[in-house]
Amino acid sequence: MILLLGASGYVGQAFARELELRGRPFTGLSRRDLDYTRFPALLELLRQTKPEFLINTAGCAGKPNIDACENAKAETLLGNTLLPQLIGAACAATDTPWGHVSSGCIFSGAKILKNDGQRIEPDLTRPELRELLVHFPEKIQGYTEEDEPNFSFRHPPCSFYSGTKALGEDAIAGMGRVYTWRLRLPFDEFDDARNLLSKVQRYPKVYDNANSISHRGDFVKACLDLWETGAPFGTYNLTNPGFITTRQIVEAIQKILRPGRNFEFWIEEEFQQFGVKSPRSNCILDSSKLLAAGVKMRPVAEAIDDALTRWHPENH
Numbered sequence: 001m002i003l004l005l006g007a008s009g010y011v012g013q014a015f016a017r018e019l020e021l022r023g024r025p026f027t028g029l030s031r032r033d034l035d036y037t038r039f040p041a042l043l044e045l046l047r048q049t050k051p052e053f054l055i056n057t058a059g060c061a062g063k064p065n066i067d068a069c070e071n072a073k074a075e076t077l078l079g080n081t082l083l084p085q086l087i088g089a090a091c092a093a094t095d096t097p098w099g100h101v102s103s104g105c106i107f108s109g110a111k112i113l114k115n116d117g118q119r120i121e122p123d124l125t126r127p128e129l130r131e132l133l134v135h136f137p138e139k140i141q142g143y144t145e146e147d148e149p150n151f152s153f154r155h156p157p158c159s160f161y162s163g164t165k166a167l168g169e170d171a172i173a174g175m176g177r178v179y180t181w182r183l184r185l186p187f188d189e190f191d192d193a194r195n196l197l198s199k200v201q202r203y204p205k206v207y208d209n210a211n212s213i214s215h216r217g218d219f220v221k222a223c224l225d226l227w228e229t230g231a232p233f234g235t236y237n238l239t240n241p242g243f244i245t246t247r248q249i250v251e252a253i254q255k256i257l258r259p260g261r262n263f264e265f266w267i268e269e270e271f272q273q274f275g276v277k278s279p280r281s282n283c284i285l286d287s288s289k290l291l292a293a294g295v296k297m298r299p300v301a302e303a304i305d306d307a308l309t310r311w312h313p314e315n316h
């Protein structure tokens with residue numbers, strides 16, 4: 001049996017669907033059923049039920065978005081740092097292998113290839129980079145699992161949410177048999193307040209930046225594939241290979257959904273001043289470690305086009 005924590009959430013529901021499809025017996029837990037954030041309760045549960053694997057999708061992602069975490073710091077720290085640490089300790093004590101859903105939002109920017117090497121560029125909105133992003137994507141490289149997060153409490157500025165997610169990774173690194181699965185800006189064909197494609201369609205103004213992003217279904221499949229194929233434990237970037245700008249997402253929406261409206265874009269300074277409360281991570285990740293482990297995710301443009309082609313509006 002697989003134990004799924006946070007099964008009621010956006011990511012948890014996707015795991016539940018995929019586990020059902022694979023015919024894998026699992027128990028989805030909500031804090032309403034049993035408060036798994038209490039160490040003695042979780043340890044006792046693991047001792048009694050002896051799951052073959054534990055999946056942690058629980059965490060505090062902020063509602064309606066991560067700005068909410070700035071006003072709920074204690075809950076955010078509990079959900080994103082202390083909870084994974086506590087789960088890690090309970091799994092280590094019972095020798096239970098497990099996977100933790102982390103986030104790629106602990107990075108900012110990308111690496112730019114130059115003739116004499118490469119440099120870290122934390123801000124991809126700089127006008128001189130636009131040309132590179134659109135016409136020379138091969139000159140942009142993502143952060144690998146070896147790179148230290150650069151959007152964290154150790155490397156400020158960062159959002160409180162990102163700071164706690166980076167600390168959560170630190171807290172469980174090397175603790176027993178654990179996968180740290182990094183998810184980024186999830187999307188799929190199901191209209192939802194947490195779906196990037198829904199967000200882009202609902203923003204009064206769109207913020208253009210470049211990101212590596214994760215198709216929610218591809219993400220959960222890849223997480224389970226890593227475990228089922230016996231890939232080495234450790235950290236994996238699970239984004240659809242490549243990157244995409246928000247403007248390219250809008251172009252795909254216009255082409256496929258034909259919403260019959262224009263999209264307005266923020267000007268950079270305006271967005272930082274009026275658009276958000278906390279700084280946002282925009283970053284490009286390298287997913288070649290996942291591919292080298294033999295697990296495939298579709299290229300990002302293909303996954304976006306497919307999600308839009310099969311789009312299910314919320315009220316239909």
Ligand SMILES: NC(=O)c1ccc[n+]([C@@H]2O[C@H](COP(=O)([O-])OP(=O)(O)OC[C@H]3O[C@@H](n4cnc5c(N)ncnc54)[C@H](OP(=O)(O)O)[C@@H]3O)[C@@H](O)[C@H]2O)c1
Pocket residue numbers: 005006007008009010011012029030031032037057058059060061062075076078079080083101102103104165183184185186194
């Ligand atoms: N959605 C995204 O854009 C995104 C992107 C990257 C990474 N992630 C990560 O993916 C994980 C799941 O995110 P999600 O979007 O599925 O979130 P969600 O829809 O809010 O679900 C998270 C679930 O975690 C449980 N939980 C346990 N402790 C919590 C706490 N202190 N605060 C809030 N919820 C808590 C809740 O389930 P019960 O109370 O029912 O147990 C909740 O339903 C999080 O770790 C998040 O950081 C999300």
